Amino acid sequence: MDPDRKRKIRLVVALSVAVLLATALVWTSFNASTEAKSPSELLAATPAGAVDAYGKVVTEETLPDGSREFVIADPEDTSQTVPVEYEGQVPDPFREGRDVIVTGLMVDGTLVAEKDSLITKCPSKFSDEAEDDPNIVIDESL
């Protein structure tokens, strides 16, 4: 077999393998993923499987056995809230007022969370704190 033909075959094989693997990747990703849902969406329709619920913590309390119960509100409509039952590692920044993502199943209107799935967002490094204070005027004029 002349070297050019060998090269072409090698190229075709390599590309086919790549396409096959990419397809497998894409296929399994949709099954492996969890949907992100806001409290409004959770209240509107109970999802079948596990979901990533996200929202702002409104109230929280720790139970005697160490597990947590807290309520998250929809960032867009804070009247829509969902209670969460959670066991496991609680990140340092977690507290009322922080944005969180937690994975779990909806059972009778409460999100029963997967252990250790709580993620709390770090407070924004890039929001301009001074901007939020109405007493301070930012001087951008030359």
Added chain:
Amino acid sequence: MEVALIALFVIAAVALFVSIPLRPGAESSKRIEDPEGAELEARKESKYREIRDAELDREQGKLSQADWARADAELRREAIEILREIDALEERK
């Protein structure tokens, strides 16, 4: 506007600085290499690196003496070709 005044002053200084090569009689980069010469130099260095690598590979036992001798001879032949081209370029100038 203070900032605007300072900025204008600084920009003027920068303009002075960048215009130096543009003045008539400025020493233009005559030492600039010619791209063809540069390409040949690069190929020569690459070829020398290949020769050195082959020697290193032989030292490390990856090439037998016979294989190395053959590769070394071929590489040296190619290097000579490049040196010839460099000479020819020199003559043309």
Added chain:
Amino acid sequence: MSSIDAGFACLIAAFVAFAYGAAASIWGGRNADRRWVDSARRGVYAAAILLTLCVVVLEAAFLRSDFSVALVADHSSTTTPTLYKMTALWGSQGGSILLWAWVLSIASSGVLFATRHKHREVVPWATAVLCGLGIFFTGLMLLAGGANPFDRLSPVPAEGLGLNPLLRHPAMAIHPPMLYSGYVLFSIPFAFAIGALVARRLDTSWIRSTRRFGLLAWIFLSVGILLGAGWSYVELGWGGYWGWDPVENASLMPWLVGTAFLHSIMVQERRGMLKVWNVSLICVTFALSLLGTFLVRSGILQSIHAFGESTVGTPLLVLIALVLAGSTALIISRLGDLRAERRVESMASREAVFLVNNVLLIGLAFIIFYGTFFPLIAEAVTGERSTLAAPWFDRYVTPLAILVVLFTGIGPLLAWRQISAGRALRLFGPPVAFAAVVLVALIAFTDSASEPGALIMFTFAAFALAGLLGEFVRGATAQNALTGDGWALSLGRVVVRNRRRYGGYTVHVGIILAFVSIAASSSFQNTDDVRMLPGDSTTVGDYELTYVRPEAYRDFDEDRLTFGSVVEVRRDGELVETLTPSRNYYSSSSTGTVRSFFEGEATSEVGRSGGAAEDFWTAMRPDLTEPAIENFIATADRRIDEATIPEVLPDPETPGGAEAMRGIAEARSEFQGLAITNLEERFENGEIPVDFRINVNPLVIWIWVGGAIGVIGGLIAAWPTASAKRRRVSDVYAARLAKDLGRA
């Protein structure tokens, strides 16, 4: 006139200098007029000087706590330690973009100075690209909202907000400039690749002039990634070093493709092959570097680092699209000039392995890219945002990572073109045998077989390390045969004489060690979460942890309350170490309530007892939501309010009123202090239960030891050969060849 005004003026002038540089270099390139190219280069020098002045001005403002500057007020305070005052500059949007632009200007000045007499046809276009990037980043600061580091505040606040306590760690202080330097330095080979494509000068000269910048970029990026992972491990109460978070992935992707690029250019330098690969790889690496910068500030992906929407997100995205579209168009139009000079002759050659290596690393980058952006892809396809969690990444990254380790061992054992028949056994035999022995030993003496992925990784790593050791030994032996100097000296000499090769081997050793420890620490970790009161004990793995006693104290300088613990770690009944994990609470405001202490930032001080074999890690978290404690805090706050706030609040506008307000604040502060002291006593009496997280991580320290070895290897490979020495070597060959010429 204030220095801030001068600084702002310099920023404007830098923008103008870059704009001029772009125009002048394009004009000089199109008309082959060297004077305009020289002028453009001076524009870059000017921008570098001006941006340096901007940095100096702002750092001075931080050092003297000038709170009229918004940046200083938001990220520093009079109580911030000096080191963190200086490093706070890049903790903000405007500051970090300034850093980007500044490093770009310095690096560009460096490369343009070094090539001022070279690459006549390529340099004008490379200069234009670098100036274009300069225009973009200085323009962002001037034109995008909220990104101007020179914004002022009026009225000037009396005190700044201080640095987020999570960032008050040396690793976090230099992590951003390390990462940014990595990203920015990739722009140098990128600019020269574009220049080479435009000018159709696609030999290796563009690579030779920018190779070191690419290597430096890789080194900085590696250090940045290692620091981020290290900080996460020792500072965060989570005990992990990598979470496949989008921001983490954003720095890993350019690292992977950059690694492929650095290997691949070696092939083009020696064999004239993989030209299309190389220009494509550097364009993708740079695009990913920009993407990395973008992801951190865009808010488009849910991430624990997601810093929220910002105004620079969209322009960055446009730049990335421009870079990708422009490079693709250029590469396709120059495909003819990019044809390889040779073909891969044998699969058992270094070139073939490097090609496989390219594919593996690209594959890894693709998987990570896909997983990171999956939420957006899913939203586009199904209308629902879904995320892929860490297990998905682990599942697909692991097999490729294992193959990468295998090939880091195979590559060094091969030669360019091909190794001699029969040599294969001598070269591969011992490492394969060693790996087989290690495999058997692991199965027999450890429970590694329970984690097949890790077991394969260890076996391949053993093969690779043995092979690399063989390379060092063979090289030293050959050198010794030449000079008879003794083994250690020979080893040193052969490394110094062949820095690129042996530096590369050193990097491989470091990478293999890091991968092995990642496999070990993730597959064989022991972990537990336990709630304990003083006197309690628990067992994790081979260790026993006893919560001896609580400790509480206040640091008034830093306005911090610490609830800590003394724990004893035992193994086989023997005391290994006494640790003091603790939790720091920073007061969020000066409202004088007790609760305000626990609504601000809280950080964990981790307790670690580490050795080469494994790391014992623990973090604690007192539970303040116990009903008794909860009641105490609520009651205390109510009593403070009752005691200090009068029926009618005094008017702060009047002098008497302002005085009265101050009096109230002082009284509240005093009561708050008393209540906190009471809480401290309760804690020290053991009334507050504590949740301990305990991890036993095998081999984890080797991630950073391996990383450090890799960085040292990179430095060895980048170390310049004195040009005199280079010329001498060339002259020696020239002399030999001249003899041949004379004979030929």
